[in-house]
Amino acid sequence: MSQQRTGHEAGITGRVGAVTSGAVPDFPDLPEATVARLPEYLRALHHLAETGHDTVSSEGLALAAGVNSAKLRKDLSHLGSYGTRGVGYDIEPLVGQIEYILGLNMRRAVALVGVGNLGHALAGYAGFASRGFRIAALFDADLTRVGELINGIPVRHTADIPEVVKSEAISIAVLATPAGAAQAVADQLVAAGVTSILNFAPVVLNLPEQVDVRKVDLAVELQILSFHEHRKSARTEQANSAARSRAAAAGHAAAEQVNPPARAAGQGRVARVLGEAVNGAPVAALGEVAV
Amino acid sequence: MSQQRTGHEAGITGRVGAVTSGAVPDFPDLPEATVARLPEYLRALHHLAETGHDTVSSEGLALAAGVNSAKLRKDLSHLGSYGTRGVGYDIEPLVGQIEYILGLNMRRAVALVGVGNLGHALAGYAGFASRGFRIAALFDADLTRVGELINGIPVRHTADIPEVVKSEAISIAVLATPAGAAQAVADQLVAAGVTSILNFAPVVLNLPEQVDVRKVDLAVELQILSFHEHRKSARTEQANSAARSRAAAAGHAAAEQVNPPARAAGQGRVARVLGEAVNGAPVAALGEVAV
DNA sequence: ACCTGTGAAGGATTTCACAGCG
DNA sequence: CGCTGTGAAATCCTTCACAGGT
Numbered sequence: 373m374s375q376q377r378t379g380h381e382a383g384i385t386g387r388v389g390a391v392t393s394g395a396v397p398d399f400p401d402l403p404e405a406t407v408a409r410l411p412e413y414l415r416a417l418h419h420l421a422e423t424g425h426d427t428v429s430s431e432g433l434a435l436a437a438g439v440n441s442a443k444l445r446k447d448l449s450h451l452g453s454y455g456t457r458g459v460g461y462d463i464e465p466l467v468g469q470i471e472y473i474l475g476l477n478m479r480r481a482v483a484l485v486g487v488g489n490l491g492h493a494l495a496g497y498a499g500f501a502s503r504g505f506r507i508a509a510l511f512d513a514d515l516t517r518v519g520e521l522i523n524g525i526p527v528r529h530t531a532d533i534p535e536v537v538k539s540e541a542i543s544i545a546v547l548a549t550p551a552g553a554a555q556a557v558a559d560q561l562v563a564a565g566v567t568s569i570l571n572f573a574p575v576v577l578n579l580p581e582q583v584d585v586r587k588v589d590l591a592v593e594l595q596i597l598s599f600h601e602h603r604k605s606a607r608t609e610q611a612n613s614a615a616r617s618r619a620a621a622a623g624h625a626a627a628e629q630v631n632p633p634a635r636a637a638g639q640g641r642v643a644r645v646l647g648e649a650v651n652g653a654p655v656a657a658l659g660e661v662a663v
Numbered sequence: 664m665s666q667q668r669t670g671h672e673a674g675i676t677g678r679v680g681a682v683t684s685g686a687v688p689d690f691p692d693l694p695e696a697t698v699a700r701l702p703e704y705l706r707a708l709h710h711l712a713e714t715g716h717d718t719v720s721s722e723g724l725a726l727a728a729g730v731n732s733a734k735l736r737k738d739l740s741h742l743g744s745y746g747t748r749g750v751g752y753d754i755e756p757l758v759g760q761i762e763y764i765l766g767l768n769m770r771r772a773v774a775l776v777g778v779g780n781l782g783h784a785l786a787g788y789a790g791f792a793s794r795g796f797r798i799a800a801l802f803d804a805d806l807t808r809v810g811e812l813i814n815g816i817p818v819r820h821t822a823d824i825p826e827v828v829k830s831e832a833i834s835i836a837v838l839a840t841p842a843g844a845a846q847a848v849a850d851q852l853v854a855a856g857v858t859s860i861l862n863f864a865p866v867v868l869n870l871p872e873q874v875d876v877r878k879v880d881l882a883v884e885l886q887i888l889s890f891h892e893h894r895k896s897a898r899t900e901q902a903n904s905a906a907r908s909r910a911a912a913a914g915h916a917a918a919e920q921v922n923p924p925a926r927a928a929g930q931g932r933v934a935r936v937l938g939e940a941v942n943g944a945p946v947a948a949l950g951e952v953a954v
Numbered sequence: 955a956c957c958t959g960t961g962a963a964g965g966a967t968t969t970c971a972c973a974g975c976g
Numbered sequence: 977c978g979c980t981g982t983g984a985a986a987t988c989c990t991t992c993a994c995a996g997g998t
Contacts, residue, residue, distance in 0.1 A: 399897045405989060411886040415865055429957065438867035441957095442991055449959055457958045457997045474886050475893025482885065493784030494881070499865060503882040504889065544888050567895060568888040574706055574790060576729035584891040586884050590785070591794040593877050594773065595702040595765050597835050597859040598795065600875040602766025604858060606690045696967060720979065732979095733969055740981055748975045748980045958997080968987070975980080 402473070406447045412437045413444070414470045415503075421463050429460035471504075481508035483537060483545040483566070485557050487517055487527055490572060491548030495522045508540045513553060530557060537564035544568045551575045693764070697738045703728045704735070705761045706794075712754050720751035762795075772799035774828060774857070775837040776848050778808055778818050781863060782839030786813045799831045804844060821848060828855035835859045842866045 416436035420428050430448075434441040448454060451473060454466040471477050482505050484495055494500075495510055510527045512518065520527045528536060536542070545566045549557050554573035561569065568584045571577055574592075577585055707727035711719050721739075725732040739745060742764060745757040762768050773796050775786055785791075786801055801818045803809065811818045819827060827833070836857045840848050845864035852860065859875045862868055865883075868876055 399894065403989070407890050408883075408887055410890070411880070411883040412867075414886070415880075415883075416867075430959095431957085436867065440991080442993095443989090445958060446960080446990080453959075455958050458956050459998075460957070473890065473893070475889040475896075476886065480885075480889055480892070489787045489789075490784050493781050496780045497881060498780075499880075499882040500885065503886065505882070505885055543892050544885065546885075568892055570884050570888060576703075576707070576727065582895070584888055586888060588879060588881070588884060589702070589706075589790075590788060590879070591790040591796070592699075592702040592706075593861050593879060594771075594791065594796055594835065594837075595705070595767065595794065596699055597861060597875055597877060598766040598771055599698050599701070599764065601771070601834050601859055602764070603690065604873070605766075694967070721981095722979085731969080733971095734967090736980060737968080737982080744981075746980050749978045750976075751979070956998085958995105960995085961993095963990100963992070965990075966988080968985105970985070971983100973980105973982085976978090 400450055400452070400473075402450050406450055409437070409439065409443075409447055410470050410474055412439075413447070414467065414474070414476075417463050417467050417470070421467065426463050427456075427460045428463060430455070433461065474504075476504040479504060479506050480544055481506050481540050481542045483507075483509045483511065483533075483540075483542045483561070485511040485530065485533075485545060485547055485561070486549035486553075486573075487512045487520070487522060488548065488550070491546075492522060494546060494548055494572075495525065505544075508542055509536045511536075513549070513557075530560065533557075533560050534564040537561065537566060542566060544570070547571045547573055547577075549573055691741055691743070691764075693741050697741055700728070700730065700734075700738055701761050701765055703730075704738070705758065705765070705767075708754050708758050708761070712758065717754050718747075718751045719754060721746070724752065765795075767795040770795060770797050771835055772797050772831050772833045773835045773837060774798075774800045774802065774824075774831075774833045774852070775839060776802040776821065776824075776852070777838065777840035777844070777864075778803045778811070778813060779839065779841070782837075783813060785837060785839055785863075786816065796835075799833055800827045802827075804840070804848075821851065824848075824851050825855040828852065828857060833857060835861070838862045838864055838868075840864055 413433065416433055417428070420433070420436065428436075430441040430445045434444040437444065445455075448461070448466070451466075451469050454469060455461045482500065484491060484507055487495060487510055491510075491512075495507060500507060507523070507525060510522060510525050511530045511533055512527050513530045515529065517527050518529045537545075543566060545561045545568070547554055547558060547561075547569055551573045554571065554575050555577060558569060558571070558577045558579060562579055562583055567582065569577065569579070569586075571585055571587045572589075574589050576587075579585060704724065707724055708719070711724070711727065719727075721732040721736045725735040728735065736746075739752065739757070742757075742760050745760060746752045773791065775782060775798055778786060778801055782801075782803075786798060791798060798814070798816060801813060801816050802821045802824055803818050804821045806820065808818050809820045828836075834857060836852045836859070838845055838849060838852075838860055842864045845862065845866050846868060849860060849862070849868045849870055853870055853874055858873065860868065860870070860877075862876055862878045863880075865880050867878075870876060
């Protein structure tokens with residue numbers, strides 16, 4: 373979940389696919405958590421199909437998709453019955469059903485805005501093309517980049533967004549602009565008719581609620597891992613603390629020290645005692661870490 | 664969320680930060696969902712600090728971070744009290760506390776493996792450097808790329824992973840290799856001492872449970888948005904169906920048609936009726952969409 | 955005998971709503 | 977009076993465990 377706001381966050385039901393009450397015929401009510409896992413199941417199923425399988429058990433598919441089998445069965449049960457008791461799931465019709473649900477039985481046209489460092493790489497990312505999407509247009513605000521060909525697609529100016537989005541019937545856009553430009557570009561995209569945005573810029577977009585937004589922030593992912601590293605260090609620190617408690621006078625800690633910052637609540641702030649860096653680099657002062 | 668498996672998924676408590684029972688002193692028990700939001704709060708706080716604020720209300724910070732204020736207050740309450748009733752939160756000490764919890768008061772060294780299309784862009788991504796990380800080493804299996812400088816950092820061969828990971832005391836790695844190579848590289852990284860991996864390769868990694876893994880699959884994000892597009896189409900389709908129900912004989916649908924695939928359950932498979940493409944592109948046959 | 959599909963239980967997360975402090 | 981901090985309620989999600997097909 374990472375992750376990830378989709379504009380339905382404030383929705384009433386948490387189920388997706390409902391109209392006002394009850395599901396659209398043949399479009400089942402799916403828990404958001406299930407939707408987020410379907411692509412992973414699909415990838416695993418394609419892989420199984422390519423390696424010659426035509427059925428798979430819940431256990432086998434769960435393993436390939438990195439979930440447990442009860443969760444997988446529950447998820448698939450929302451799609452209807454594609455399994456055979458005593459045997460497993462038929463891969464081919466299950467692939468068809470998941471692709472149908474995900475709206476992948478058409479090749480969706482996608483616009484990408486911002487062909488800087490990251491955007492350039494995304495424009496060339498083969499995974500989009502191979503998994504149901506067609507990059508139909510590239511945009512950048514920088515006139516010196518306009519006209520450049522990336523992967524055979526010309527970069528156009530952001531001023532052309534309305535025209536191109538309409539002519540190509542684009543409903544999904546990928547935003548890879550600098551943070552400062554993201555909101556304005558998103559507004560342009562939405563005005564042009566885009567209704568889903570994948571946002572790589574580290575800002576929260578403010579958009580009409582019918583627009584679905586998913587945010588991918590690469591630094592956030594590392595920061596979450598950093599938390600886990602810190603926690604692991606705190607554990608070993610505590611585990612070792614009895615053994616070290618007397619002998620540790622000198623300055624080479626075996627693991628990160630766990631020195632909480634001084635609490636500035638109430639009575640006067642105290643200079644924060646920073647933990648010793650484990651990898652030799654100087655500890656970053658707070659002000660240096662710009663966002 | 665998303666996603667994201669962190670190796671603790673099968674954990675007992677769902678709280679992170681506990682040793683076996685009870686929290687490490689000054690290292691609070693945090694719900695995983697809270698941990699995933701702290702980086703977003705941190706980004707918003709930095710932004711507020713840069714724009715001259717030194718306190719902020721839960722409402723204001725919630726707005727900047729894209730959550731509601733009740734959730735924000737609950738999250739921050741887990742960190743201890745940094746707010747003043749009637750006033751709001753003091754930004755500076757709160758930034759310090761969040762950075763401490765996330766383990767960002769050191770600049771963590773990160774290794775990046777795979778300098779292809781995406782990896783190259785990640786190596787140059789300024790957001791890593793500006794938000795607490797230092798790309799300390801680049802690796803690739805392709806000898807023709809070894810020696811190349813990217814952003815001033817030389818690309819080394821993957822065979823050097825053990826040596827460099829140790830000498831640079833790297834505990835976090837970013838995996839941007841092709842899918843086929845990812846598991847083997849991940850095994851090498853873990854053997855060398857890496858304990859957290861950010862995986863961009865579309866495969867599920869099988870690693871010891873003490874290793875934290877977060878997965879970012881760019882195509883998955885688009886597929887989730889595609890689901891929402893499909894759902895939105897199904898809604899308008901249904902909403903319009905009464906109005907159109909007689910007049911719609913000819914072939915230009917105003918929105919995507921909602922034709923569910925034929926169900927192959929039980930009695931004999933029927934050729935699936937695909938939905939009409941909305942943007943003129945031919946509908947992708949299932950087999951074409953490789954993963 | 956095996957494996958799916960699913961009620962029911964158990965957790966985790968979000969939201970409500972208000973007590974209590976500044 | 978305003979705003980945080982937080983029990984309690986509500987909702988969502990996962991896991992258990994087994995009934996029921998094949």
